[in-house]
Amino acid sequence: MTVIGERVPRADGQAKVSGEAVYGVDHEEPGMIWGALLRSPVSxxxxxxxxxxxxxAMPGVHAVITAADAPDAYAGWVLRDQRLFASDRVRYEGQPIAAVAAETLAQARAAAAAIVLDVEALPAVVDLEQAMTPDSPLVHPDWESYVPAAGPDFPRHGNVAAECIADPPGVDEAFARAYRVITDEFVAQRQYQAYIEPKSAVGIFRGGRYTVHTAHQFPFNVRDRVAQFLDVRPSAVRVVGHTIGGGFGAKLDAGLEPYAALLSRAAGGLPVKLVNTRTEDLLTCPSREGAITRIRSAVAADGTILARELEVIADNGACSGEMPWLAAIALHCARGVYQGGPTRVTARLVYTNTAPTGAFRGVNGTYLYHAVERHMDHIAAELTLDRRDYRLRLLFGDGEELLNGQVLHEAGILRQGFDALEALAPWADLEAGRRPYRGIGIGAAWWLTNPGPGSAVVSLREDGTAAVVTAANDNGSGAVSIGVTQIVAERLGIPPEDVFVTLPDTDIAGYDGGSQGSRTTRAVGKAALIAADEVVEKIKAVAAGLLEAAPDDLEVAEGSVRVKGAPGTRVPIAMVASTALNTVGPLQGTGSFVTPFPDFNPSCASGLLFPSFPTPTYHVHIAEVEVDPVTGTVRVLRYLVAQEVGRVISPDGTYGQVSGAVAQGIGYALHESLRIGEDGRYRERTLESYRLPLAVDIPRVEFVALEHPDPDGPYGAKGVAEGPVLLPAAVIANAVCDAIGRPLNSIPITPEEVLAAIQS
Amino acid sequence: MKPPPVKYARAGDVAEAVALLTEHGSDAKVLAGGQSLIPLMNFRLARPSVLIDINRAAGLDGIRVENGSLVIGAMARQRDVETSDVAAGAVPLLPQVLRHVGHVTNRNRGTVGGSLAHADPAAELPALVTGLGGELLVQGPGGSRLVAAEDYFLGTFTTAMEFDEVLTGVRLPRLPAGTGVAVEELARRHGDFAIVATMAAIHLAADGTVDLVRLAASGVASVPVRLHGAEAVLAGIAPTAEAIDAAAETVAGSIKPTGDVHAPADYRRDMAGLLVRRALRTAIQRTEVAA
Incomplete structure (x- = not known):
């Protein structure tokens, strides 16, 4: 029996579609009361x-807290630049200023509204360029006093919250002798994660410890953040995870949890629940950051890239979250997947008086690949080269050494991706099918699988089923409910429906690095596989006595332990588990796993907080679009993906992630945008005006999985879910520009901009 | 979201509704189908103190032809009008326009009068009534009056009705047989409020020249707009492609769109001209010269 690569129903599917699943936002505790936040109305x-x-004095109110009631502490994932409540300065619209706990939600909101607040507005720092000028007001006048959450400080100054600079020799010389210098500037917008379930938390202060119930992608990070804000050690905080209604990165850092925890303490230990309204959620969500990317390439007459300069200015918002850690990604994506000469990279993360930005599926990569792949088209157009041929000529091959010294041993897979799509949709046919206002775009990328640590305990139950205890979270992707479940079932030789995985609880399970960067199936699947290996060894040892055979002659499969070559000689694993209770004790195994960072050259850049990309995967996308020349609307006719996945554990899970990521990428390319006014406030404030793509906007994705099993991954698995969001903006922009014959270098590409470009 | 607390009163007839409005003053709102008012209350964009429910007021839901006009009671449900042979026979533009109003579930509940009293400048029905030169029947303490559509819509969510008046119906001139009609709407998705909507009704004389033309647009100003300038271009001449272009070119000058999160003003202006051109072409194709 093998379930790897088979279509297996997801363990949480029935509960989710029937309405039985209890999401975090539905969680209630006995005696629970409700909280509400007073948030800053100005930036x-x-x-x-x-x-x-x-x-x-309002009815039903138990507690009201402000900065005066919170510890005098600064918190932050990477840099401790956040306070729980604004005390004197407010730095963004929606920043919490006070919190209320009351008997009912209505009473809590009424009481929050009754707090008297006067704010004297100051000019908002909004423009990224102006923020970096010497005469700009500082978002954090005290920036010098801030300290990193761990490790040494990193390059930062004034409104620049982080800086990563690589300045290899030879760049200027190459530009001086270039046949042509191609220059572009690209602008990308903020994107809201727009999950169905708004953020919520229930906090309980009891027995001197804080317990927080939350539907969260990274419970241990919540634990650490609550501990920082409330100035207690991490073990004084317990985080209990619940079924999550989507996260996409926005639920990786703490949101409402520290407020719920402190409110419970102020309310004498009563459980306090906080729930964001959709507008609160949208206004304060750590959205994908807006960014300006500038690229200059020195090219030879044949298109060889002699040298390049890439500059990124990214919007940090008012606090840092995970962002400083991510600034170095510009270095890893500066050449895309194409060979080139020395490359100068300057990435700056800039404070503004706007909601803090944060992680969103494909962090930083979406706009970097948009810029790099648009620029590749620009070079090809200038030199009248075929866009696909040009890419193939410069494409990374096996053993490619990157700007940071990392070596990509299997980058030749990229060429297989181009070939796979060529078989599905020959480029020559696509070109031949072109007509006015129809265009095609192509692009390629590489990406990491997040290396963060994970752990699992696997227990074999006396009825032959298995329990998996882990703090890994299934953020909806199926990484746990399909991936980890199938991996354990495969190893123990039992059906997937006999594998039960716990929800996360930081008091119960070992550390887990959160559902981010496509890591869960691979890292937690691997930890669970190691644990299951241990269980299998113990099963064999016990069964050896029952079957009077040597353990090495046994195999565990189809719910039994049997003698190899004599399948009639077997004992059900349920009997083995029961027997073990009275001989060696309960059968249990533990597993831990972390991926090391690939070797890199530490002197290649300053501010190299994210030094290299572990467990690379490779991606090639093609889009075909049609532009309505009168309304300017863009329709995506075809969308093709070839993606290296290590090994497919679940075809449905894999395709679902690819299809969903492409939908999110099409939204980013054509529809979604959190626009910021001069006052620093968002213009889109509800899901009515925030333009999510609709079912009719998304074609069925044509997908080819390229399997190259990873020797370190469970059954060869690598990350799947994040990579496919990287390229839609790039290839759709390339296709639209191909269709209208004019460059459009901002996303989203709106009908009015397409129309203006056509008419220009 | 839930609306703020509100008092509720039910009117058995129009006179009672007028009396209740007089009693409660301008903080009262008439509740018809509730398809706009209730969401606005849920978003706290409207905070009436009293709702005066006229859903059970008798005699307000008629659809009939009277003296050459189609007369629709204010409480006629949009879906009933959409599927009414009487309405389609007199004003064939109506069912076409109504198909763009929300979704069937909205139209099952939503009323013609409710949309006209709400006066959203992006809505389709106000544009239709304006374009066809309709008249609104309004009843107040002093009796009834008839208000021409172009005098009735004064601004966004603002009409010529006084606080103590109730809209009881609308009167639309019957379109002659053979009139071609068309609706063109640009919306993010079907059923959303229009970014821009245009509608055309056109009738040709036996010699092929235009002897009746009605053009209107929504989403292009603070009120629905009848496009008199474009109508004037076409009146009395043959509707050639050049004439259609000339008519459409006048549109930009007769509207005052504003930008919002859904679309900038310039884009709305461009689209209005385009959609007028499309509506005219389709309407002309659909004309039939009487035998």
Whole structure:
């Protein structure tokens, strides 16, 4: 029996479609009361009056807390630049200023509204370029006093929250002798993760410890953040995970959890629940950052890239979250997947008086690949080269050495991706099928599988089923409910429906690095596989006595332990598990796993916080679009993906992730945008005006899985879910520009901009 | 979201509704189908103190032809009008326009009068009534009056009705047999409010020249707009491609679109001209010269 690569129903599917699943936002505790936050109505200002007395006098109110009631602590994932509540300065619209706990949600919201707040507005720092000028107001005048959450400090100054610079020799010389210098500037917008379930948390202060219930992608990170904000050691915080209604990176850092925890303490230990309204959620979500990317390439007459300069200015918002760690990704993507000469990279992360940005599927990569692949088309057009041939000529091969010294041993897989799509949709046919206002775009990428540590305990139950205890979270992708479940079932030779995986609980399971960067199937699957290996060894040892055979002659399969070559001689593993209770004790195994960072050259750049990309995967995308020349609307006619996946564990899970990521990428390319006004406030404030793509906007994705089993992954698995969001903006922009014969270098590509470009 | 607390009163007839409005003053709102008012209350964009429900007021849901006009009671459900042979026979543009109003579930509940009293400048029905030169029947403490559509819509969500008046119906001139009609709408998806919608009704004389033309647009100003300039271009001449282009070119000058999160003003202006051209072409194709 093998279930790897088979279509297996997901363990949580029935509960989710029937409505039985209890999501975090539905969680209730006995005696629970409700909280509400008072948030800053402006982007920048000084609090001149804050009077909570009217709120305390409101019916049903248990507690009102402000900065004065919170520890004098700074918190942050990478840099400790956040306070729980604004005390004197407010730095973004939606920043919490006070919190209320009351009997009912309505009472809590009414009391929060009754707090008297006067804010004297100050000019908002919004423009990224102006923020870096010496005369710009500082978002954090005290930036020098901030310290990293761990490790040494990193390059940062004034409104620049992080900086990664690589300046290899030879760049200027190459530009001086270039046949042509091609220059582009690209602008990318903010994108809201727009999950169905808004953020929520239930906090309980009991027995001197904080317990937080939350539907979260990274419970251990919540634990650490709550501990920082509340100035206690991490073990004083327990985080209990619940079924999650989508996250896409926005639920990797703490949101409402520290407020719920502190409110419970202020309310005498009663459980306190906080739930964002959709507008609160949208306004304060750590959205994908807006960015300006500039690229200059020195090219030879044949298109050889002699040298390149790439500059990225990314919007950090008012606090840092995970972002400083990610600035170095510019270095890893600066050449895309194409060979080139020395490359100067400058990546800066800039504070503004806007909601803090953060992780969103394909962090930084979406706009970097958009820029690099648009630029490749630009070079090809200038030199009248075929866009596909040009890419193939410069394509990375096996053993490619990158700007950071990392070596890609299997980058030749990229060429297989181009070949696979060529078989599905020959480029010559696509070119021949072109007509006015129809265009094609092509692009390629490489990406990592997040290396973060994970662990699992596998217990064999007396009825022959297995329990898996892990703090890994299934953020909806199926990484746990399909991936880990199938891997354990395969190893123990039992049906997937006999494998039960716990929800995360930081008091129960070992550390887990969160559902991010496509890591869960691979890293937690591997930890669970190691644990299951141990269980199998123990099963064999016990069964050896029952079957009077040597353990090495036994195999575990189809719910039994049997003698190899004599399949009639067998004992059910349920009997083995029961027997073990009275002989060696319960059968249990543990597994831990972490991927080391690939070797790199530490002197290649300053501010190299994310030094190299572990467990690379390779991606090639093609889009065919049609532009309505009168309304300017773009329709995606075909979308093709060839993706290296290590090994397919679940075909449905794999295709679902690819299809979903392409949908999110099409939204990013053509529809979605959080626009920021000069006052630093978002213009889109509800899901009515925030333009998510609709079912009719998304074609069925044509997908080829390229299998190259990873020797370190469970059954060869690598990350799948994140990579396919990297390229839609790039290839759709290339296709639209091909269709209209004019460059469009901002995303999203709106109908009005297409129309203006056509008419220009 | 839930609406804020509100008092509720039910009116048995129009006179009672007028009396209740008089009693409660301008903080009261008439509740018809509730397809706009209730969401606005849920979003706290409207906070009436009293709702005066006229859903059970008698005699407001008629659809009939009277003296050459189609008369529709204010409480006629949009779906009933959409599927009414009487309405389609008199004003064939109506069912076509109504298909763009929300979704069937909205139209089952939503009323013609509700949409006209709400006066959203992006809505389709106000544009239709304006374009066809309709009249609104309004009843207040002093009796009834008839208001021409172009005098009735004063601004976004604002009409010529006084606070103590109730809209009881609308009167639309019957279109002659053989009139070609068309609706063109640009919306993010079917059923959304229009970014821009245009509608055309056109009738040709036996010699092929235009003897009746009605053009309107929504989403292009603070009120629905009848496109008199474009109508004037076409009146009395043959509707050639050049004439259609000339008519469409006048559109930009007769509208005042504003930009919002859905589309910038310039894009709306461009689209209005385009959609007028398309609506005219389709309407002309659909004309039939009487035998």
């Amino acid at each position: 920048s200002g000084t609090i001149t009056r804050l009077d909570t007395a009217p709120a305390l």
